[in-house]
Amino acid sequence: MDEAATIRAAQAGDHEAFETLVKIYDQQVLRLAYNLLRSSEEANDIYQEAFLRVHKNLSKFRFDCSFHTWLYRIVTNLCLDSLRKKKVRKEEQSVIETSDGPKDRLNMAAEQRADLDPERKLLSRELRERIEGVLAGFTPRERMVFEMRHYQGMRLRAIGENLGTTEEAAKNCLFRATQKMRSALGDFV
Amino acid sequence: MNCDFVAERVELYVFGELDFHEEELLEGHAATCAHCHALVEEHRAILRLMNEVEVMPPPALLSQSRQELLRNLSAAQQMPASWIERIKAWRQAWIPAWPILLKPALGCAMLALSFYAGQQMEERKSVNAAGLPTSRIRTITGTGNGMVQIILEEPRQRMIEGALNEASIERALLAAVSQSPDPGMRMESVDLLRNRCNQDDVRKVMLKTLERDDSPSVRMRALEALRPYSGELDVRQALSRVLLKDSNPNVRVQAIDLLVDRPPAEIIGTLQEAIRSDENDYVRSRCLRVLSQMRASPGVF
Numbered sequence: 001m002d003e004a005a006t007i008r009a010a011q012a013g014d015h016e017a018f019e020t021l022v023k024i025y026d027q028q029v030l031r032l033a034y035n036l037l038r039s040s041e042e043a044n045d046i047y048q049e050a051f052l053r054v055h056k057n058l059s060k061f062r063f064d065c066s067f068h069t070w071l072y073r074i075v076t077n078l079c080l081d082s083l084r085k086k087k088v089r090k091e092e093q094s095v096i097e098t099s100d101g102p103k104d105r106l107n108m109a110a111e112q113r114a115d116l117d118p119e120r121k122l123l124s125r126e127l128r129e130r131i132e133g134v135l136a137g138f139t140p141r142e143r144m145v146f147e148m149r150h151y152q153g154m155r156l157r158a159i160g161e162n163l164g165t166t167e168e169a170a171k172n173c174l175f176r177a178t179q180k181m182r183s184a185l186g187d188f189v
Numbered sequence: 190m191n192c193d194f195v196a197e198r199v200e201l202y203v204f205g206e207l208d209f210h211e212e213e214l215l216e217g218h219a220a221t222c223a224h225c226h227a228l229v230e231e232h233r234a235i236l237r238l239m240n241e242v243e244v245m246p247p248p249a250l251l252s253q254s255r256q257e258l259l260r261n262l263s264a265a266q267q268m269p270a271s272w273i274e275r276i277k278a279w280r281q282a283w284i285p286a287w288p289i290l291l292k293p294a295l296g297c298a299m300l301a302l303s304f305y306a307g308q309q310m311e312e313r314k315s316v317n318a319a320g321l322p323t324s325r326i327r328t329i330t331g332t333g334n335g336m337v338q339i340i341l342e343e344p345r346q347r348m349i350e351g352a353l354n355e356a357s358i359e360r361a362l363l364a365a366v367s368q369s370p371d372p373g374m375r376m377e378s379v380d381l382l383r384n385r386c387n388q389d390d391v392r393k394v395m396l397k398t399l400e401r402d403d404s405p406s407v408r409m410r411a412l413e414a415l416r417p418y419s420g421e422l423d424v425r426q427a428l429s430r431v432l433l434k435d436s437n438p439n440v441r442v443q444a445i446d447l448l449v450d451r452p453p454a455e456i457i458g459t460l461q462e463a464i465r466s467d468e469n470d471y472v473r474s475r476c477l478r479v480l481s482q483m484r485a486s487p488g489v490f
Contacts, residue, residue: 002384004334015262022258024380027409027439030254034246043246047254048261055262066333131242149204150236151243153373153404155328156206171201178200181235189234 007067011058018058022051025068028152029075036079036147037086046082050075065161072162076144083140127188134184138177145173194218195225203232205371209327245405248442248471326365329374331381337362353381363394372404379407383414392418396427405437412443419447429459438469445472449479457485 003024009017029050034043053074061070138146144163148154156174160167195215201207202215219225327340339349339361351358365378379398385391392415399411412431418424425448432444441463448456460476464487467473480487 002335003331007333018262019259022255024413026255027251028406030246030251031406034250035244038244040247040250044250044254044257048258051258052261052265055265063333066331068331127238127241131238134239135242146239150239153371153376153406155371155373156204157328158330158373171206174204174206175200178203178232178235181239182232185235185238186231188238189231 003067004063007058007061007063011061018055021054021067025071026051029071032075032147032152033079035151036143037082042082046075046078049078069158069161073164076148076162080140080144083143087140127185130184130188134181137180137184142173142177142180145170146177149174191218192222192225195222195228199225199228199232202229203236245437245439248438248469251439326361326369326374329362329365329377329381331377337381353385359385359388359391363390366394366398372402372407375402375404375407376410379410379414383410386414386418392423396423399427400430400434405435405440408435408437408440409443412440412447416447416450419450425456429456432459432463433466438472441467441469441472442475445475445479449482457483460485461487 003021006017006020010021026047030043030047033046034040037043037046050071054071061067135143141163145159148159148162149156154162156170157167160170163170195218198207198211198215202212207215219229329340330338332338335353336350337353337358339358341349349358353359359382362378362382365374366382369375369378375398379395382391382395386395395411395414399408399415402408402411408431412428415424415427419428428444428448432441432448435441435444445460445463448459457480460480463476464473464480467476477487
């Protein structure tokens with residue numbers, strides 16, 4: 001069954017078709033939410049809310065855009081709300097849960113690559129602090145555009161569509177984010 | 190062409206967001222100007238640094254979220270609908286929506302607009318996919334109704350449209366899966382080809398992507414596309430290699446799921462090997478659980 005037929009079946013109340021639709025996209029949704037929010041609990045909250053909204057409003061989906069775009073509009077709006085709340089609360093933290101218990105994600109990323117090289121490990125610690133500063137310095141919108149372009153590999157045109165804005169606005173966001181990265185990390189490269 | 194041109198566009202260049210012409214100009218200048226070459230390399234290095242902090246969800250999170258969603262959906266379905274929702278449902282069922290009456294008029298307006306736009310945009314011709322030459326593929330988009338839009342640059346952009354089962358469209362998608370430097374485009378192409386894995390050439394590319402693509406997300410999508418064929422020998426052999434060699438625990442866990450979908454006896458050896466060699470606790474525990482469900486020993490004697 002192709003995607004359009006699966007969507008129509010789900011709109012007609014076929015639970016299995018809805019489940020199929022979820023399984024096509026849910027890994028991407030979870031990855032986006034997790035990389036942005038850095039917390040299993042918050043990523044799961046976004047996942048639940050997004051797919052419950054999709055389920056509730058699926059009958060209103062009229063194929064005016066791709067299902068991916070429609071779903072991502074819901075997900076990115078939810079993620080932006082969460083990022084904004086985080087920013088206001090200033091609760092941004094870098095601890096994430098792993099199968100081995102809570103860990104600092106930046107330590108983890110650095111350790112994975114530097115554990116055999118003490119010199120690199122030292123460098124990675126300083127680098128980690130800088131990158132942490134860069135991510136905290138992004139506005140929620142800059143963070144979202146950078147995430148979608150760099151980590152998710154989406155084109156600026158699609159990012160603009162998903163965020164309900166123009167390609168030009170998404171381009172400006174990416175431009176500002178890059179400038180911030182360069183001023184913070186330029187002396188590392 | 191001068192250094193200012195590069196300085197104004199380098200941010201978009203490293204993200205692959207310049208058009209073909211601007212990209213050619215920038216690369217041409219950077220090849221002869223040490224300052225601009227260094228500027229481009231600096232931007233690329235910064236993006237490589239940002240890769241250091243990409244995180245993937247813990248492998249167990251996906252299945253937990255799926256289970257919770259199923260519970261939430263069944264709870265939502267058992268809740269009585271509010272009176273507003275019941276009125277909406279009644280209206281949708283019994284009153285023909287008024288926009289239907291406007292559809293013919295809107296259709297005419299769209300047709301007129303398309304005709305005008307077609308005249309204005311000579312460069313973006315919609316041509317039959319059979320005329321697809323070997324060109325650079327810029328973007329690929331599924332339109333949701335079994336059709337695909339592919340933007341090519343040669344060096345001007347143009348649009349071709351065609352059905353997924355047209356040979357030239359399929360060739361373009363296979364080329365994008367194997368050759369595109371953009372993981373987003375590779376992902377989109379894998380998704381579009383997912384229902385065509387019964388074709389030999391598609392299957393071959395999908396298996397290669399599953400084992401060799403740089404991006405775990407793309408490998409994961411190839412794995413999903415091969416799910417219906419998880420009982421076939423070539424797919425099972427590839428999945429076994431993925432379970433033992435893939436660098437990403439999420440991909441390894443999904444490989445286990447597919448392998449145990451229809452488990453023949455030979456998978457036992459692969460699972461035992463993964464228990465011995467995998468560094469990830471969750472992957473090892475999944476293997477152990479599957480072996481215990483199959484009443485097989487976790488060790489080799």
